[in-house]
Amino acid sequence: MIYQQLINGLMLGASYSLVAIGYTLIFGVLNLLYFAHGEVFMVGAFIGLYTVILAGANIYVALAGAMIACGALGALAVVATVRPVSKDHPLAQLISSIGVTIVLQNMAIYIFGGQQMAFPETIKQELYRLGPVIISSVQIFILVVAVVLMAILWLFIERTKMGRAIRAVAENHETAALLGVNVNRVVLVTFVISSAIAGIAGVLDGVKNSNVSPFMGLEVAVKGLVVMLLGGLGNVTGAMVGGILLGMVEILSAAYIGTTQRDFITFAILILILLFRPSGLFGTRTTEGS
Amino acid sequence: MRFSAMFVTAMSVVAFAVAPIGGAEAATVAGPKVKLGCMVPLTGKGAEWGQGAKASIEIAQQEINAKGGIGGVPLEINCYDYQTQEAEGLKIINRLVERDKVLAVVGPCFSAVFEVIAPQLDSRLKTSIISYCSSKPGLSAMSRWALRNTLTSDKQLTPVVGAWVKEYGIKKAVIIHDAEDAVSKAEGAAILPGLLKSNxxxxxxxxxxxxxxxxxSAQITRAKSLGIQGIALGSCYQNAAAIAKEARKQGLNVPMVGGACAGAPGFIDLAGKAAEGAYMSTAAWLEDPRPEVQAYVKKIVAKLGTQPPYSGPRSYDIVYGLKHVIENSGVTNKPGDLASDREKIRTGFAALKGFPGVAGEITMNEVRDGAGSTAILKVVNGKYIDVRKK
Incomplete structure (x- = not known):
């Protein structure tokens, strides 16, 4: 059973990682806890759901639709709620992002209603036996999409000019600007990428749990923040590994100890890690890992 | 001839059953309107229960006002959404009692909210709350102002678990329950273990x-490793549906049985094929061919687009029950009589016996809970059927 539970942990962790990557990228370039990120995840799930229900699209179209729409939402968020807000006051942008959270959640409740909705079966359910574990077609699909996405993102940040610019801005805004990096553009691109990934993560979560609700973003937002702290603020590799770690801890404690103690165990581990490694597992504020 | 004789007999039984209560004098209801309160959860885990109740309460209000109101005075019902949250529920009951000055409150739904409001009633609020969907045993005993027109979940589950075990020949099962929701916890930790043991x-x-x-996934993987033949759920319908789907995803195709909060139509909508074969308890059965039930179903489906869980018919019946009590227990509806009117409604409703309703007769027992029979629902081809009728 332990192997099967590890697979469960991996699945849960993959969605935490995808959300945390967005948080950490935005934190890296703006030093901002972007609260609305969880709601972008929720919007992505609903766009995926409606692409499937209304247009009868397959899962790939749903993923693409959510990615594009959430990317656009990210761009809109920068233009409408980040740039106009004073950077001099450290709390202003945070408050603005809380505002976006409330607006997105209430819009979703207004449009879709306050209830959970079933995510239709878009991937044919089949079970495969791999040694001691049984893995389903849905799980394989989600893992493949998550791993490919993380690999592309890693390559983008490590190997492209824009990736280098993002890392430079994360290191130091002023120096990057002096060296000719267009900081505004970097911030915009970071938001678009982070939001697009959150959109995909939302659809994957809908597929994994077979339902979506306007309240799904809040819980994920909190977990994403925990993962970001665990992995190291602004550290993409940290977010990837931290997400998987959190998923594993949650599943194993739910399976062997009990759900009521789960959060206690999770946060106790988090506190211990931060006591011994205050900058997180992979160090803070660099996007390339330490 | 035979039909009319039966009709006359039936009507006399109803007339006897709903005769003026406790010897109280019927008084003239005064004032510009009769004001009742209503508490509904329109979002959160209780969304479907609250939406079904709100639409039903509105239908009852329209019907009553179309026929001249209560004692000739139009009925006004102030409804508020408490988002299935205890703190919101407390705020709203205070608003209804102290600001809106309602005669009685229809609701709240959910035992978790009911049990935080009940202790406030005796000492301070002194207004009846009449729940249409709270079924954790023992809650109405917390206050003499706390009433429920619904069967407690032990009474709902007893026949359902028996039928489920019998049909599937269950010898070993696992219980999965919500550790936070009041009724789900009561079912999972206390009621279901006892019922399974006795079966x-x-x-x-x-x-x-x-x-x-x-x-x-963790719970289902664990359940699967135990070699069980069934899953008993202390769970609300959204979680129950997600658990059913996860079981199916992991290839654990065993039948489920669920209690008061799980047996909503939303369970089937969300779980789809994974819902098939599940047994659920309920405190109303809307396939009942009685004309008054079908007339209600027609109206509620036209308004809501779908059938509600039992919160709908039970809340609809409460509004009519209150009309009957107000008209027959000497309620004056004068502002100066508010406290005594509230007291009359409390004693009147608690004494209701055999009052006809679409969810069955309202008969309040000695601890102010509803009594009567329950249906045994089974999901067959995406619909609930009552297996008692087979």
Whole structure:
């Protein structure tokens, strides 16, 4: 059973990682806890759901639709709620992002209603036996999409000019600007990428749990923040590994100890890690890992 | 001739059953309107229950006003959404009692909210709350102002678990329940273990989750490893549906049985094929061919687009029950008589016996809970059927 539970942990962790990557990228370039990120995840799930229900699209179209729409939402968020807000006051942008959270959640409740909705079966359910574990077609699909996405993102940040610019801005805004990096553009691109990934993560979560609700973003937002702290603020590799770690801890404690103690165990581990490694597992504020 | 004789007999029985209460004098209801309160959860885990109730309460109000109101005075019902949250529920009951000055309150739904409001009633609020969907045993005993027109979940579940065990030949089962929701916890931790034991079913393990959880893979993997033949749920319909789907995803195709909060139409909508074969309890059965039930179903489906869970018919019946009590227990509806009117409604409603309703007769028992029979629902081809009728 332990192997099967590890697979469960991996699945849960993959969605935490995808959300945390967005948080950490935005934190890296703006030093901002972007609260609305969880709601972008929720919007992505609903766009995926409606692409499937209304247009009868397959899962790939749903993923693409959510990615594009959430990317656009990210761009809109920068233009409408980040740039106009004073950077001099450290709390202003945070408050603005809380505002976006409330607006997105209430819009979703207004449009879709306050209830959970079933995510239709878009991937044919089949079970495969791999040694001691049984893995389903849905799980394989989600893992493949998550791993490919993380690999592309890693390559983008490590190997492209824009990736280098993002890392430079994360290191130091002023120096990057002096060296000719267009900081505004970097911030915009970071938001678009982070939001697009959150959109995909939302659809994957809908597929994994077979339902979506306007309240799904809040819980994920909190977990994403925990993962970001665990992995190291602004550290993409940290977010990837931290997400998987959190998923594993949650599943194993739910399976062997009990759900009521789960959060206690999770946060106790988090506190211990931060006591011994205050900058997180992979160090803070660099996007390339330490 | 035979039909009319039966009709006259039936009407006399109803007339006897709903005769003026406790010897109280019928008084003239005064004032520009009769004001009742209503508490509904329109979002959160109780959304479907609250939406079904709100639409039903509005239908009852329209029908009553179309026929001249209560004692000739139009009925006004102030409805508020408490988002299935205890703190919101407390705020709203205070608003209804102290600011809106309602005669009685229809609601709240959910035992978790009911049990935080009930202790406030005796000492301070002194206004009846009449729940249309709270079924954790023992709650109405917390206050003489706390009433429920619904069967407690032990009474609802007893026949359902028996039928489920019998049909599927269950010998070993696992219980999965919500560790936070009041009625689900009562079902999972106390009622279901006892019922399974009395049906000679071994409880292999009791697993929990938290209301806002969306991932149940750990619990299902554990359940699967135990070699069980069934899953008993202390769970609301959204979580129950997600658990059913996760079980299917992991290839654990065993039948489920669920209690008061799980047996909503939303369970089938959300779980789809994974719902097939599940047994659920309920405190109303809307396939009932009685014309008054079908007339209600027609109206509620036209308004809501779908059938409500039992909160709908039970809340509809409460509004009519209150009309009957107000008209027959000497309620004056004068501002100066508010306290005594509230007291009359409390004693009047608590004494209701055999009052006809679409969810069945309202008969309040000695601890102010509803009594009567329950249906045994089974999901067959995406619909609930009552297996008692087969």
């Amino acid at each position: 000679k079913v071994e409880v292999a393990d009791i697993l929990t989750y938290r209301t806002k959880d969306t991932d149940y």
